Amino acid sequence: MTDVTPWLELGTAAAGAGGIGYAKVRAPRVYWSLVGLPVTWGRFTWTYGSTMEVCGLTVQPSRLRAFMTRTVAHREVRPVPPKVRRVRGTSTGLVVTLRLPAGLEPADVAASSQRLRHAFGVQSVTVSETKPGYVELRMTGYDVLRRVRMPRTAKPRDLVVPVALREDGSVYERDYRKAPMSLTLGATLSGKSMYQRNLIKGLAQLPVGLVGIDCKRGVEQSRYASRLSALATDPQSAGLLLDALVREMEERFDLLALHGASDLWDLPEDVRPVPLVVLIDEIAELFLVTSKKDEPARDHTVMQLVRLGQMARAIGIYLEVCGQRFGSDLGRGATALRAQLTGRVVHRVNDKQTAEMGLGDIAPDAVSAVTAIRADRPGVAVAGDTSGGWSRIRTPEITPDEAAAVCREHADLTPELAFLDPFRPVIRSAPAKAPALVIPEPVTE
Numbered sequence: 097m098t099d100v101t102p103w104l105e106l107g108t109a110a111a112g113a114g115g116i117g118y119a120k121v122r123a124p125r126v127y128w129s130l131v132g133l134p135v136t137w138g139r140f141t142w143t144y145g146s147t148m149e150v151c152g153l154t155v156q157p158s159r160l161r162a163f164m165t166r167t168v169a170h171r172e173v174r175p176v177p178p179k180v181r182r183v184r185g186t187s188t189g190l191v192v193t194l195r196l197p198a199g200l201e202p203a204d205v206a207a208s209s210q211r212l213r214h215a216f217g218v219q220s221v222t223v224s225e226t227k228p229g230y231v232e233l234r235m236t237g238y239d240v241l242r243r244v245r246m247p248r249t250a251k252p253r254d255l256v257v258p259v260a261l262r263e264d265g266s267v268y269e270r271d272y273r274k275a276p277m278s279l280t281l282g283a284t285l286s287g288k289s290m291y292q293r294n295l296i297k298g299l300a301q302l303p304v305g306l307v308g309i310d311c312k313r314g315v316e317q318s319r320y321a322s323r324l325s326a327l328a329t330d331p332q333s334a335g336l337l338l339d340a341l342v343r344e345m346e347e348r349f350d351l352l353a354l355h356g357a358s359d360l361w362d363l364p365e366d367v368r369p370v371p372l373v374v375l376i377d378e379i380a381e382l383f384l385v386t387s388k389k390d391e392p393a394r395d396h397t398v399m400q401l402v403r404l405g406q407m408a409r410a411i412g413i414y415l416e417v418c419g420q421r422f423g424s425d426l427g428r429g430a431t432a433l434r435a436q437l438t439g440r441v442v443h444r445v446n447d448k449q450t451a452e453m454g455l456g457d458i459a460p461d462a463v464s465a466v467t468a469i470r471a472d473r474p475g476v477a478v479a480g481d482t483s484g485g486w487s488r489i490r491t492p493e494i495t496p497d498e499a500a501a502v503c504r505e506h507a508d509l510t511p512e513l514a515f516l517d518p519f520r521p522v523i524r525s526a527p528a529k530a531p532a533l534v535i536p537e538p539v540t541e
């Protein structure tokens with residue numbers, strides 16, 4: 097009888113290799129945990145000293161240390177690399193905390209991040225200072241942005257919405273307390289609507305009021321009507337809605353004055369008005385005029401937007417503006433408004449000038465990162481912050497139905513706000529499987 101054991105062993109080995117190959121392509125997170133992480137950890141441990149030396153991340157030791165550590169045989173003094181304080185494996189990479197020796201600063205390590213990336217064979221290395229004298233190296237083992245999956249722990253809370261993943265595997269959150277007014281730019285099909293969709297899905301779960309301005313006749317935002325307190329679908333009703341928001345802002349300021357509070361969060365909970373997020377899709381539509389006689393109305397609308405941008409943070413009204421371009425060519429008031437929108441997310445754009453409009457004033461280094469976004473990677477964007485930092489992010493792919501379902505599920509969180517009643521979208525029940533038809537009520541003002 098033939099012995100089948102070698103064939104069985106061969107089959108098992110082939111199946112194992114096939115499984116690992118499959119995981120590498122289809123489930124990179126699993127592949128990283130099983131193969132990438134142990135290999136990279138080992139490589140890091142065995143080559144750390146020599147890698148830091150060739151990357152120029154060592155310093156000459158102090159005289160005392162040189163005396164204590166010299167090798168007796170050669171009387172040779174070894175340069176000192178940063179001390180490894182902690183190494184932690186994650187589902188996307190390796191996080192290393194380093195204590196810097198005197199003479200090295202975080203910028204030195206950041207400047208060598210490309211060299212470290214190649215030396216340790218990882219997808220990317222980002223460096224951040226955790227406290228004086230300490231830096232954290234976040235190494236990402238694989239291309240996290242190829243297929244984005246948000247960690248299960250990423251849940252919306254307070255006024256913070258997780259919307260995307262950064263290339264180092266960490267979660268990019270839209271925090272309305274830190275960046276109250278924000279601008280999202282991108283060419284057509286770059287992923288702006290997907291970004292807004294993720295945002296609305298998260299915001300819908302929070303105790304906030306959502307106000308939509310979508311002058312493309314509401315094609316994007318009318319799906320979310322069950323969770324919107326107001327929706328304007330043309331420039332005229334958008335103008336009236338913005339007037340109502342400015343009046344509300346003034347009333348909320350009176351309330352702050354009455355209670356001696358400096359912002360919404362200082363007010364006692366029982367009188368505190370609900371925060372409002374105003375989502376404006378395709379901002380250019382508010383600037384466009386077809387005839388000279390429409391110009392005063394356009395200028396008024398833009399001025400109301402600038403006023404909200406300048407002052408509304410304190411009373412809990414936040415602007416989330418989206419568009420393809422945002423420069424002085426839009427018309428009067430455009431640059432004044434853009435200056436108020438300090439949160440910036442820029443998707444693929446058609447020219448360098450648009451990238452500069454989005455990030456040139458707050459994170460100039462990020463402009464070249466925007467121009468490098470590939471057309472076959474929709475949803476990839478560069479998010480800048482006012483401290484000059486930036487990161488490459490990508491939203492998870494979700495369908496409009498998914499976001500609309502979350503809005504319906506949380507419709508009970510939609511606040512009753514009398515001043516927005518004239519703009520409340522009426523949801524007419526639609527035939528099964530067809531999208532809901534939303535007709536905004538006629539504006540009576």
Ligand SMILES: Nc1ncnc2c1ncn2[C@@H]1O[C@H](COP(=O)(O)OP(=O)(O)OP(=O)(O)O)[C@@H](O)[C@H]1O
Binds near residue numbers: 288291474475491
């Ligand atoms: N994060 C993502 N992951 C995968 N695919 C994406 C992502 N974001 C967008 N896409 C895909 O790219 C295409 C365009 O996306 P989207 O509609 O969001 O672009 P847009 O910038 O809003 O375009 P437009 O200005 O024409 O409305 C869609 O087919 C969408 O599925």
